[in-house]
Amino acid sequence: MATGALPHTRPNLVHAMGRTALDAVAAVGDVALFAARMTGGMLSGLPRKGVLLPCMHQIGVLSIPVVLVTGLFIGMVLAVQTYDQFHFLRMETRLGAVINVSLVKELGPVLAATMLAGRVGSSIAAELGTMRVTEQIDALRALGANPIQHLVVPRFLACFLLIPMLTALADGIGIAGGWFFSTQVLDINSFHYWFHAESYVTGYDVLSGLFKSVFFGAAIAVIACHRGFHCGAGAEGVGRAATEAFVASFVAILALDFFLGVFVNSLYYLLWPTPITLACL
Amino acid sequence: MTHPIANPHFAGRSTGANEPPVIALAGVSKTFSGQPVLRDVSLEVRRGETLVLIGESGCGKSVTMKLMMGLLPPSDGDVLWNGRRVGALSEREITRERLRFGYLFQGAALFDSLSVYENVAFGLRQNTRLPENHIRQLVHERLAEVGLPESVCGRKPAQLSGGMKKRVGLARALVLNPEVMFYDEPTTGLDPIMSDVINELILKVRSQMPVTSIVVTHDMRTVQKVADRVVMFYPLARLDDDEPQIVFRGSPMDAVVSDDPRVSQFMHGEAGRRTHELAVAE
Numbered sequence: 306m307a308t309g310a311l312p313h314t315r316p317n318l319v320h321a322m323g324r325t326a327l328d329a330v331a332a333v334g335d336v337a338l339f340a341a342r343m344t345g346g347m348l349s350g351l352p353r354k355g356v357l358l359p360c361m362h363q364i365g366v367l368s369i370p371v372v373l374v375t376g377l378f379i380g381m382v383l384a385v386q387t388y389d390q391f392h393f394l395r396m397e398t399r400l401g402a403v404i405n406v407s408l409v410k411e412l413g414p415v416l417a418a419t420m421l422a423g424r425v426g427s428s429i430a431a432e433l434g435t436m437r438v439t440e441q442i443d444a445l446r447a448l449g450a451n452p453i454q455h456l457v458v459p460r461f462l463a464c465f466l467l468i469p470m471l472t473a474l475a476d477g478i479g480i481a482g483g484w485f486f487s488t489q490v491l492d493i494n495s496f497h498y499w500f501h502a503e504s505y506v507t508g509y510d511v512l513s514g515l516f517k518s519v520f521f522g523a524a525i526a527v528i529a530c531h532r533g534f535h536c537g538a539g540a541e542g543v544g545r546a547a548t549e550a551f552v553a554s555f556v557a558i559l560a561l562d563f564f565l566g567v568f569v570n571s572l573y574y575l576l577w578p579t580p581i582t583l584a585c586l
Numbered sequence: 587m588t589h590p591i592a593n594p595h596f597a598g599r600s601t602g603a604n605e606p607p608v609i610a611l612a613g614v615s616k617t618f619s620g621q622p623v624l625r626d627v628s629l630e631v632r633r634g635e636t637l638v639l640i641g642e643s644g645c646g647k648s649v650t651m652k653l654m655m656g657l658l659p660p661s662d663g664d665v666l667w668n669g670r671r672v673g674a675l676s677e678r679e680i681t682r683e684r685l686r687f688g689y690l691f692q693g694a695a696l697f698d699s700l701s702v703y704e705n706v707a708f709g710l711r712q713n714t715r716l717p718e719n720h721i722r723q724l725v726h727e728r729l730a731e732v733g734l735p736e737s738v739c740g741r742k743p744a745q746l747s748g749g750m751k752k753r754v755g756l757a758r759a760l761v762l763n764p765e766v767m768f769y770d771e772p773t774t775g776l777d778p779i780m781s782d783v784i785n786e787l788i789l790k791v792r793s794q795m796p797v798t799s800i801v802v803t804h805d806m807r808t809v810q811k812v813a814d815r816v817v818m819f820y821p822l823a824r825l826d827d828d829e830p831q832i833v834f835r836g837s838p839m840d841a842v843v844s845d846d847p848r849v850s851q852f853m854h855g856e857a858g859r860r861t862h863e864l865a866v867a868e
Contacts (some may be wrong), residue, residue: 436698439693441695443689443691443695447684447689448712448713449713451681
């Protein structure tokens with residue numbers, strides 16, 4: 306059998322697609338390995354209070370204003386955009402049901418996570434990236450600390466534990482904003498607004514939104530820390546890490562939202578085969 | 587006062603001929619993204635000596651030091667600590683063994699978010715269960731040794747000058763009473779007086795503690811002042827495949843009078859044909 310080196314060919318579209326696919330698989334694998342190392346770090350000991358609390362303040366407390374403002378406006382925007390259609394059908398008192406269920410199931414969790422990705426994810430990537438290029442991560446190792454345990458675990462726990470609370474805040478302020486605009490500006494009767502809203506929004510809807518938010522928080526923390534740890538050299542590398550952290554987190558939030566949405570809906574139909582619809586009310 | 591975390595390796599220290607070197611590189615190569623930086627480098631650091639690594643920028647001195655410290659894995663070959671292969675140690679063992687080493691980073695690498703006090707106390711809090719009043723006493727002692735007053739304790743690294751950062755970095759590295767000290771370009775970016783202060787501190791550390799020192803520098807005054815032995819690296823890009831990367835091993839005086847034009851040129855800081863070579867390369 307004749308053997309020999311394959312003839313050298315110029316890269317074509319198939320090569321480029323193959324290279325892109327391999328790079329994508331390698332990137333996902335790299336993030337997965339990073340998450341596994343982080344889980345190992347978490348299992349070998351939780352961070353000290355003095356390390357965890359400043360992270361929780363930075364990630365959770367300082368994110369409250371932006372989450373509240375976003376939630377408030379989204380609630381009001383929903384009222385503005387849906388009123389005409391419901392008014393045409395003479396169902397404007399059902400507006401609360403639509404606004405509230407949209408907020409607790411989708412917009413609250415996704416917007417809180419997006420705000421967290423923008424404000425915190427980029428900041429984490431830039432901070433860890435700067436620590437990497439200025440050898441502070443090497444200094445941690447030289448001083449007997451595990452950088453994953455010291456830098457990644459507290460940020461992960463802060464995102465993971467606090468995002469449900471930020472989501473609940475976004476839900477609450479969005480519901481208040483929607484109610485305010487509907488009843489005070491669009492002149493919908495407040496009693497009927499709340500009556501239909503309460504009948505349609507279930508505890509399962511609220512919990513499913515909070516459940517999804519936990520995954521969003523975990524994804525933001527892992528992606529941002531991973532980008533920071535693998536930051537390129539110099540200011541350009543740090544800037545790129547911050548941008549990549551936001552973009553990758555945002556894509557991950559939307560992808561997770563889809564798959565988790567399918568999951569929680571399937572679970573709902575399994576538990577309660579007859580869903581509540583506007584027509585039931 | 588006896589240091590509460592006195593290093594057991596200092597006790598009964600022997601300099602016998604059969605004792606393995608504190609750190610050794612055996613045929614070590616290192617490649618970054620396909621770009622070779624070190625090729626088949628073998629080097630031994632003997633207990634108690636001050637070894638100075640010199641060479642042009644980009645020749646792999648800092649990488650060599652990080653390999654010795656276990657902060658980077660070699661692409662090929664072995665790093666040995668007291669005769670034990672680092673590659674055969676678990677991550678936990680490496681972390682524990684690494685506490686025998688102190689490292690003064692090129693830019694000091696102080697933790698931006700922590701104060702000077704917290705930076706120096708970091709290693710003690712991380713690795714000991716000493717009460718805070720004891721930690722405070724040790725931090726103040728170490729800062730005093732590097733000539734810094736207690737009043738700097740509350741400052742953040744951004745509020746310090748370059749020389750102060752280096753001294754805080756040195757205090758932080760020394761607080762765990764290391765057996766081996768690594769200095770990565772300790773005088774780079776400092777004025778001549780502060781450079782000499784750092785050189786004096788290196789000598790002071792050596793006189794007060796039985797420490798082995800490894801120094802990477804371009805500063806010939808540092809070489810003359812602190813070195814027991816000098817090793818000169820040469821960039822791989824300017825070597826033939828069969829040429830060794832270490833082009834000189836010997837005393838500082840031998841380096842000054844070396845016949846090798848590469849060593850002589852570096853020691854005397856002469857551009858020679860480099861200007862022409864760089865122009866051709868461009």
